[in-house]
Each structure stands twice: as C-alpha cells, then as structure tokens.
Amino acid sequence: MTSSELRPVLDESDALRLLRSGELEVEGRLVDASNTTLRAFLSLDGVTARCVYKPIRGERPLWDFPDGTLADREVAAYLVSHASGWDLVPPTVLRDGPLGPGACQLWIDEPEHAEPLVGFVPAGSLPPRWFPVAAARDDDGAPYALAHADDPRLARLAVLDAVLNNADRKGGHVLYGPDDRIYGVDHGVCFHVEDKLRTVLWGWSRRPLPPDAREMLAGLAAALAGPLGETLAEHLTTAEVAATARRVARLLETNRFPVPSDDWPAIPWPPI
Template sequence: MDPLDPAVPGLLSAGRLEVTGRIVNASNATLFCDIELDGVRAKCVYKPIRGERPLWDFPDGTLADREYASYLLAEAFAPDGCVMVPPTLLREGPFGPGMVQLWIDTDEDGGLVDVLAPSDVPDGWLTVLRARDSLGEPAVLVHADHPELQRMAVLDVVLNNADRKAGHVLAGVDGRVYGVDHGICLHEEDKLRTVLWGWVGQKLPTELRATVRAVRRELDNGLRTRLADHLTRRELRALSERVDGLLATPRFPEPSGYGPAIPWPAF
C-alpha cells in the first residue's frame, strides 16, 4: 500500500489487526500483521510494549514512544509529505498497546548500503570503513551518494539515532528511501551510531539547511508539546540543542569519539 494513500492513517488507527508472523531474531517482539478496515487491507508491523526488553542505557519511557516520536520528527523533515519513516502510530493491539507501522515492500536489487571488496564498489559510492573479511581479504563498508540518504543522515543526527544499521535503510519498490527501527533514538546523551558516515565534514546542502530550519520552526510551533508526551524534559532539551547545533554549524558531524560510531552488527 502506498504510504501516501489518504486511507492509511484511518486504517492504521482503527483497522483490525491479525498477527501472521514474527521476526524471531529481533531483540524485542516484532510481529507481522494484516490490517483491514472497510475492505481496505494492508500489511504492517506491530511492536507491543509488553514485548520490549529493558535497556540499561535507555531507562526512560518505551521504545514504542521513541518510534512514534521519531516519526513525528520525520514528518517535520518532509514538507512535501514524502516522509522517510513509514506511517507510524501508537494504538491497542492483540497483545496490548504498542507501535504500529505500515509495511514497506522493498526492491531486493536496490540496496543502498553494502560491504564489498574494494574493486566491486560502484562508481560514486562513499566509503565509511575499511576492514578485512573472515579470510583476511580487504573489504569496505560503503553506501550510495544518494540525496535521500543524505536527508536520512541529517534526520539521524537530529534523532541521535543509536542504531542506524544497513538493514534499517529500505529501498522501496516505489523508488523512495525509508528508515525503520527507531526504538533507540532521542537519548539526551550523544549516542549517534550509523552506517551513513560518508559525508563527514561536508557542508549541508542548501535544501537540507532549509529543512533543519523548518524543523526548528515546527518545534517552536507545537511539535515540542506533542513530543513531550513521549520524551523526558532532558531529552527534549537535548533535541533542541542538536537542531540548534546544526543551524549554527551546518555540516555533517564527525563521530564523537566517546563510543562506537557504527552499530554492531552493521547489518
């Protein structure tokens, strides 16, 4: 189902959820569902709060709240309506309240992040990390130099995303780029861990600087109040500081040096 379909919000909020599967290797309960309302059907992901594992470094709130707060911020990054995070909301489900998110069909040949031999890197792709594989052969972590990935990298700075794995970057069959799994975002301390480091130190393009300014306006015009139901005061203050920091120094930041810069596993 097209995320821009006007039926999506109503379907996700009031549709009947039927669990059809589960990601068994996920850290927290992640359920596949069919959802139906008045003859309109789609697939979605449902993450019940009761299935969340406590995290010592994210002790406040719930992962579902952070997922939803991330979606609200992603909306502010998309004045054209093309939101990088699939439509997401909080609601009751078969196993209690949780996060529900529209399923995105992906292009299996359209991967935007990869680990390759140096000789196999496509022209124009950006290198993030050089290493050696299990056989001792050289390998590189790379990603496409794609404007939507740039926008996602800036969103991740604002979100303070601690877990932007390659598998959390989706190339949709509709040709758009989506990011998923934002449960460990928006901490008050610097925890940015991502595979999208290819533009470190570069100036933000004019369009992205305008986007960050728009996010600042949204925070001042009601978004901060909406986020207050899902984040702590310290987290909200840190969010504002990250946005203001990007406005003052409009460049892709470098890793902080205080912890791992890339999530593990990277995929």
Template sequence: MSAPDLVAAELTLIGRITTASNATFVGSIDGAMVVYKPIAGERPLWDFPDGALAYREAAAYLVSEAFGWNIAPRTWLRDGPLGEGMVQLWQEADAAQNALDLVPTDNVPKTGWKQVLEGQDESGRMVALIHEDSPALRRMAVFDVIANNADRKGDHILPMPDGHRYGVDHGLTFHSEHKLRTVLWGWLGERLSDEELDGVDRVSEALRGELGRDLADLLTAEEIAALAARCDRLRAKGRFPGPSGDMPAVPWPLF
C-alpha cells in the first residue's frame, strides 16, 4: 500500500485497547490494520507537555529510521474519527515468544539472558526480571538511551515470529531532562559494538540534515539539542550507561 493511501484514505475504528493509559484504538485503513491514538485522548502528565505524545511517537519513528534498525513500526500523524493523532501500522506479535520474563531466582538461565533485578512477587517468592541477550534487543536499548525513553515496559517490546523485535508506545520520549526508565538494563557498562556505534553516528549526522528539519515540526529546539547531546555523549563513552539522577530506573508496572 502506498503512503498517500495510508495518509488520506478513511480510517475506520474497529475496537479500543482498554488497557492503555491513553485513548488507543485499533483501526483499518484500506484493509491495513493500524493503531490510532488521538491527541484529544491523551491524559495530562506532570512532566511532559500536554497534547505532545503523538508528536513524540512520530519523532521516535523518524529516529528509528535514522538508526536503520526498524525498531519503531511505521508511524505518522493524520486526522481520524476523533481528530488528529498518531497512527502506527499494527504488528502481530508472536505469543509463543517472550523477550522479557519474570522467573524464580534459582531458575535464571545461565546463557542467552541478562538479569536486570530481583525481588519478591505477590506470594513472597524471590523472582528475577530477565531479558534476552540478543542483538535486536541491544539495538532497542541503544535507541532508548538516545530517545531518552521514560517508559520501556516489557509489553512495549513486540517479539516477531522471525526474531525481529519492535518497540512501541514511544510517547514518553525526547524530554530535554534525563528521563530514561527501562527494563533493558542487562548490558550496563558493556562496550557498544561497532554496528551500534555506527547507528549512533547515523543519527548524529541525520540531525544535521533532513532529520533535524523534520523533528523541528515535532519537538522543541531544546529537545532536539538534548537529543544531539545524548548521541555525542554515548558515542564518546562507547558503553551502555547505568541509571542516574533521581528518576526511578525502571517503569512501573514492569509489564
């Protein structure tokens, strides 16, 4: 389906995702399944501007494209039955796969997984939060650092049947202040690979050209400058950062 069809053709609502914190709908555009989040349905937040989450989701897609890693599904702004909002191509995750899991602490796999934290579940049992140790998830963690993602929950990672991992729900991104909250802390302190550093370089270069111009319609000048600074800082250190500041290190709930 061509881009003009998705932008101009009628968006028909099919249902509502009731577990989402903001108004979120499943819709169809000429047979293509989409997620639609109208700006009018965004709840006010104390630390993000009102009516800006859809723009940040669109910005996250542009930055994902600059990385070249296909992390965020195609996302754009358009009018819909409830006004302007974010629209994103629907991705059918593989229910048989888990990129993130809670397991008993004595059952943490020795290979292929990274442990993030441990604690007690509602029954008082000791459990560990783990995520897979995969190139796809490492790239998502790099993306989250650069996007300053404040809400990388487990359910915001979509495992696809072919092994690809999509990241979704990027409304809480690109704040000029440090806001990183993520479940993907497993590589803390590890060196970034050459491929990961090349991705950061692609974003830095794109910010000086078309990406920077496109983001000017979605983010403030201060936020774009902070985005560029995060690229420079991560490139200079060359390692996955750890938690910092007064913000919680992980979002809640975790899933």
C-alpha cells in the first residue's frame, strides 16, 4: 500500500471511530522500541490510515509502575490531552488486535525536512531562541549542548507533561504533524503518584506558565472532579487519578513550570 492510498488527515471523531472499529493489519515492528510496538493499517468504510499498536502482552514489567498497564496509561494521556483542549496526544484507544488487547494510536506522518525543536547542538552555537538543558560531549570529546526551542507549542507540551508526570519525555517523542502542529507520543510511564518528571524540556523551569495555561488547568481541575476523573479511573488507580488532580492544583497555585528534582535523574536516557 502506498502513502497516496492513505487518508493523511482525519478529524477527531473519524479517527476514534477508525481506531476503535477499523480492521487492523500489522505492517511491521518498530525495532528500537523497548516494548512490542507495531505499525499497522486500519481500514473502515473505504478509509485507511496507519496506527501504532502496542499489545499489552508485549509489555515488559516495570518495578516502579506495578499497577495497570502501559497501554492504559497511553490511553489516559490521550484523555487528559483531549480534555485540556490542546490535543497534543494523537487519538488513542484501547482495543483488541492480532496480539490481543493493546493501545492503538493514530500514526503521525512527519513532513520531510521539518526543523527540529529538540536536539544536540555544538556548544557555543546555540540557535536563537533556544534553551540549553544539559552539557554533553560527542565520541571525540567535542562539547555539545542538549537544547530545545523556545516554542509555544513545546511549552504547552511541557505543561501537559507536568500534569501527566511524564517520566520519559525524550526528544524523539516530539513529532511534527499536519498544519504545523506538534504531538507528544509514548506515554506509557506517566501518572505515577510520586513526582517522576523526566524530560528534555526543562528550558522553562521556574518561569511563569504560558498565558493560556491557567484557563486550561482550571478546566482540567473541574473535569477531573467529574466525568474525566471517572473515565480515567477505568485506566488508572484511584491514587493515580487523585495525584493528577493534585499536580493540576499545584500548577494553578504556583503558575510556574516545575523545577528538576535532585532525587532522581531529571533527563531520560537516551535523551533523543
């Protein structure tokens, strides 16, 4: 099947319908993923699109995430993102597939020659409006900096990660999508009850949140006390849902981006 035969853009409701009810045909495995991650085709009523299918049976147990599944946390991250109105996580559902139940997420085709928003840059050559995050060296010992753009789309993603308590925001988990949008993917290690934020997007640390974040967070707080909280309870523990509400309340109170902790590595490995 060629890319011209695929429908590249779907609205939210059509995407969810396709994800839930489409016929799923596995195309291949993404070999760099630590858990079983498959790229697949979804077809329904003459519409075909790609997706990422992560079967629960292919998950490796994590000692610090003993409850629930990675797939459930992937779906929970989408639900929070959608409730925020920022829609930073591609549509994601829990469904059955060739290898049993798993998370199924709409595939994001990145445009060619997209300008990176996160990466390693030579020390002393930081692009304009970029934040350095950490010092590094290449195999020859040349100094580099892990850095990211001061981009409002990334700032929104950093706020969402603070809500989700994302323990694995790598640079490669930030994708360009249609209409100059960005998406965050790979949210299997989110929602822990303890603070475990681990990200490459520390450039705004201690700075005020974006102007539109307060309204978004207030809406999330209300939703978590009602329907969103009830829906999340189908995928997370009661304690994890309560901890999410506390993180939202803390962000509303401080109105600032969080600060890296000294109690655990603040940057995932590998960062990109």
